[in-house]
Amino acid sequence: MHELSLATEIYRTCRATIDARGPGRLDSARVAIGELAAVEPELLVYAWEAVVSGGRDAAARLEVEWHPARQTCATCGEVMERAPGNWLRICPTCGGPVQVAGGDELDVIDLSYTPDEEETAK
Amino acid sequence: MTQVDVRQRILSDNATAAAALRSRFAATHTLVLNLISSPGSGKTALLEATVRALSGRLRLGAIEGDIATERDAERLRALGIPAHQILTGGSCHLDARQVSGALETHDLGPLDVLFIENVGNLVCPTSYDLGEDFKVALLSVTEGEDKPFKYPSIFAKAAVTVVTKADLMPYVSFKLDDASGQIAALRPGGTMLVTSAVTGQGIAEWCGLIEERLAAKRGAAS
Ligand SMILES: Nc1nc2c(ncn2[C@@H]2O[C@H](COP(=O)(O)OP(=O)(O)OP(=O)(O)O)[C@@H](O)[C@H]2O)c(=O)[nH]1
Ligand SMILES: [Mg+2]
Ligand SMILES: [Zn+2]
Numbered sequence: 001m002h003e004l005s006l007a008t009e010i011y012r013t014c015r016a017t018i019d020a021r022g023p024g025r026l027d028s029a030r031v032a033i034g035e036l037a038a039v040e041p042e043l044l045v046y047a048w049e050a051v052v053s054g055g056r057d058a059a060a061r062l063e064v065e066w067h068p069a070r071q072t073c074a075t076c077g078e079v080m081e082r083a084p085g086n087w088l089r090i091c092p093t094c095g096g097p098v099q100v101a102g103g104d105e106l107d108v109i110d111l112s113y114t115p116d117e118e119e120t121a122k
Numbered sequence: 123m124t125q126v127d128v129r130q131r132i133l134s135d136n137a138t139a140a141a142a143l144r145s146r147f148a149a150t151h152t153l154v155l156n157l158i159s160s161p162g163s164g165k166t167a168l169l170e171a172t173v174r175a176l177s178g179r180l181r182l183g184a185i186e187g188d189i190a191t192e193r194d195a196e197r198l199r200a201l202g203i204p205a206h207q208i209l210t211g212g213s214c215h216l217d218a219r220q221v222s223g224a225l226e227t228h229d230l231g232p233l234d235v236l237f238i239e240n241v242g243n244l245v246c247p248t249s250y251d252l253g254e255d256f257k258v259a260l261l262s263v264t265e266g267e268d269k270p271f272k273y274p275s276i277f278a279k280a281a282v283t284v285v286t287k288a289d290l291m292p293y294v295s296f297k298l299d300d301a302s303g304q305i306a307a308l309r310p311g312g313t314m315l316v317t318s319a320v321t322g323q324g325i326a327e328w329c330g331l332i333e334e335r336l337a338a339k340r341g342a343a344s
Contacts, residue, residue, distance in 0.1 A: 002215050002246035009132050017128055027123055031132065038248045038275040074310075099310055100278060106249065108128040115124060 003039060006106075007047035010062070014111050024115040026057040034067045034105035041066060069103025136250055139218035143253025146225075147236070151343055153336040154236045156252050158276055159260035161242030164286035166194045167319035168260065168328070169237055173201045175329045176235075180336070183230040184237045187216040194239060204230040215247040216240050234336060244273045255339065256281035263287050263296040270304035278308040282315065284328065289318040 010031060018024045033039050041064040048062040071080045075096030091098050131137055147154050157165045166186075173182055184205040186194040195207035206228040208220050221238065230236070238254060240247040248257075259280035261269055264287060270277040277283060283305050285298065298316070305314050313331065317324035 002213070002249065005213065005215075005217075006132055006249075009135065013128065013130055013132070013134075017126055021124075021126070024124070029128075036275045036278055038245045097310065098307065100308065106132045108130050108132055110125060110127045110129075112123050112125045118123075 003043040003047040004050070006039060007044060007051045007062075010048065010108055011051050011057075013108050014060075014113075015057075017111060018113050022115060022117075024113040025119065026052075026060040027112045027114055028061040028063060029111040030063045030065060030109040032065045032067055032105040032107045032109050034103040035069045036100070036103035037106045039106070065109065067103060067105045070101050071098040072101055073098050133249065133251075136218045139222055140251035140253040143218055143222055143225075147253060147255075148343065150232065151336075151340050152233045152236050153332065153339050154238065154252075154254040155332075156238045156240060156247075156254035156257045157260065158240045158244070158247045158257055158280065159242065159262070159286075160244045160265060163242070163260045163262040163265065164319055165239045165242070165260055166197055168284065168286060168317060169198060169239065170201060171317075171319045171322065171325050172237075172329060172332070173198060173203050175325055176332070177201065177203060180234040180333070181232060182235050182237070183233040184239060185216075185221060185224055185230075186239045187220075187241045189213070189241060204233075206230060210241055214241055214243045214245075215250050216252060217250045218252050221252050235332060244269070244276055248276045248279055255335065259283045260286050261301065263291050264294050266294075267297045267301040267304075270301060270308055274308050277305055280309065280312065282313045282331065283309070284324075285314065285316045287318060287320075288316045288323050289320045 014026050014029050018026060033041055044064060045062050052058050052060050068081055073091035073096050076094040078091055078093045159165055169184060176182060182203045184198050186205060186207045187210060188194055189210055189212055192207045195205040198205035206224050208224050238252055257280040259276045261283060302314050315324050315328050317328055
């Protein structure tokens with residue numbers, strides 16, 4: 001449900017990044033979203049479309065890079081992907097308790113834009 | 123087309139505001155708890171029981187986040203502690219800028235402990251740092267013991283999980299062992315408490331934990 005506020009923040013960050021380099025139009029932005037960040041990628045893209053619609057960047061795409069959380073066994077060092085929809089709490093190899101690492105990514109990675117001078121040169 | 127590396131946290135503005143709050147609370151040695159759980163799981167009831175148990179000993183205050191109504195802040199003011207209601211007007215979480223805005227306009231006075239009761243929601247508030255010392259997740263027994271694995275994010279981020287409405291345990295099939303196993307898997311080293319705002323079960327331990335953490339914060343500061 002907070003995808004709309006996140007999309008607004010992402011767009012604000014993109015706009016500020018472009019504006020600092022001169023006028024231009026945003027083509028696409030890439031974000032990293034971790035599995036534990038409590039964000040639904042599909043909803044984030046819908047929210048993004050709502051945020052950019054009507055403005056000069058209406059055609060800008062949002063690409064979501066999904067980062068799963070890794071589970072590590074503290075006892076034997078085994079690293080496991082989280083099984084979809086299910087959190088194993090026991091290491092399948094040695095039966096020890098597993099620890100969760102990563103998966104909290106929530107970053108704007110990069111963007112591409114077309115500077116206005118390129119547009120008029122065409 | 124020009125490509126630019128941005129490499130910036132999406133919530134960097136929130137992070138900046140949260141850091142400012144954190145240093146403000148460090149300066150006043152105020153312990154701050156961010157309470158997160160689904161609607162109606164007993165956040166305000168737990169705070170009411172806490173105020174009854176601790177208000178003679180500690181200076182307590184609260185910030186209440188809700189989409190609408192002053193009800194929760196009124197419930198706590200009725201018990202004699204300063205409480206300010208933030209109305210989010212539809213937004214499903216509190217953010218750090220709202221909390222600092224509230225503290226600018228409504229001075230709650232010097233506090234030992236500030237409770238921030240987030241908007242009832244198990245998902246969205248998880249992403250927003252409010253400058254708290256730690257997050258507290260509440261899980262009422264009527265919600266079912268499978269919730270930690272279904273909503274892993276909050277139970278992984280909360281240093282303390284409080285299982286609430288324990289008095290209703292005889293009437294619902296809530297498997298406490300199962301819940302505590304899931305919570306321990308998501309947050310190794312975290313603390314789980316079992317409380318009831320009706321019978322008072324676990325309230326003394328909960329208050330003890332608050333006093334312990336407050337003492338630790340003060341000890342670290344001096
Ligand atoms: N039996 C029982 N009922 C409880 C307990 N704690 C809360 N309740 C009831 O649960 C309902 C919701 O409690 P609240 O404290 O308002 O819950 P909340 O989490 O603050 O709700 P929101 O702020 O709306 O998200 C109320 O009717 C309470 O009386 C408890 O320990 N035992
Ligand atoms: Mg409440
Ligand atoms: Zn192992």
